[in-house]
Amino acid sequence: MKNILSGAVAAIALVAISAPAAAQTNELHYAGTALGGYTITNPQDFPFPFDGLFILAGELGVATQVGTRYTAQASAPGDTETATPTVTVDFRLSGTVNKDCSFYSGNTASATNIDFGVIGIRTGNNENVNNAFEMVGPAVANIESLTAGCNFNNEVEISKDDIRGLVNNAPGGFDTNEFTANIPYEVDANWTGVALNAQTTGSAQNLNVATNANAGTKQQGAWRSAMTIDITAPVITGKGLVAGTYEGTTTLTLRAL
Template identity: 75%
Template sequence: MKKILSGTIAAIALIATPAVAQTNQLHYAGTAPIPYTITNPQNAPFPLNVIGIAAGQAGVAAEVGTRYRAQADAPADSETATPTVDVEFALSGTVNRDCSFYAGNNSNARNIDFGVIGVRTGDNENVNSAFEMVGPAEANIDTLTAGCNTNNVVEINKDDIRGLVNLNPGGYDTDEFQANIPYEVTASWTGVALNAQTTGTPQSLNVPTTGNAGQKQQGAWRSRMDIDIVAPAVTNKGLVAGDYTGTTTLTLRAL
């Protein structure tokens, strides 16, 4: 039985390999009554496993046989191994709804004064033209910063449908004079329709001389905005002397 260890060195390789059974080797060999080997009898079905081990052990006890045994044991994974792990992180945050309109640095920037609104005052004017407006009164307002970051509505509201109004006109012939100057308001910007996800295009909202308010719903937009106020010349009647005032409110309101 010299071949039990072949050569002069026995190398023992220690390995850990996934999904491979742990080592459990049991070998017997002997010479009497005839040369024999018994390899891993513990793996045989019952009762052959018991008989094989008993025979091997009997040879060892009778000093006519030998035994080789190698066993290894290590605890299994604490949980089922997962070669790939996906971890999903739910990210969240909130952006507040906001509308912006740069309207100058103080209230003076928003006081639009037409100055003297010229009327025909010449002595040589025909009576049918006397005291009528010489031409239209116009104002232009523009800001480079306007818009909303959500669905919104652009609104224009006049405080009086009559337009600019002389609140203290005194007495006058209503067939020949009037104490108000109608005006229209047009706002222009670049935006998109409500709920639209597309490239911005020119948009506008107009409140005519005969209108008091208007609105237009929009998706989120940001752009320059121009506001034109035009009071067409009143030519069918003369204007009563005095101060003419009015207020127009532009509102950008998030929906």
């Protein structure tokens, strides 16, 4: 018979079928020449008891050499769990950044020692008595750092160690109606930043501590920019300056909140 592969070439196609799962191969075929020729295809699929009868008939044909048989079986273990054609996984990324404030104040401790030098007074013997020993002009210091800022909500604070300003701590005796032993000064700081908790473009910010104030603070959002600090001791009129050393300390604090 033409469908009996004898002396012919049979091409066997092996196929792995992905989900949805297909039945595994279990082929059983018989064919023979008895009774004018017969075929029995997959008798194991027939209901009981016909499956056994057909298989017995096919095997009888093989045993008596009037028939042939073809079988093909294939098996493979199934998935260990339900297959998922699409898988979505969320990777939760996290990390921390420490709060930090920075202010570049030079490379040595002496860089922050601001010396006005000689604070000039009117020393001429031809000065009117009401002007003698008075300041000639204001004492001014200009400080600039190109690197300043904080990376979180923060507070800028400027404070003086003495509300009187620059103080002569060893003035000796003097007429308090005519002389003074302290020089008031103001501090004015400027930089670029934003308001507290604001997420916006930076703009000019200012913190001023007046001559009659001891300290000032300003809260704001994260910023980084240059900062200028101007210290000005205005001219004192009406009183002369007692000789000696005048000292004061101004402290700038950048504090992350």
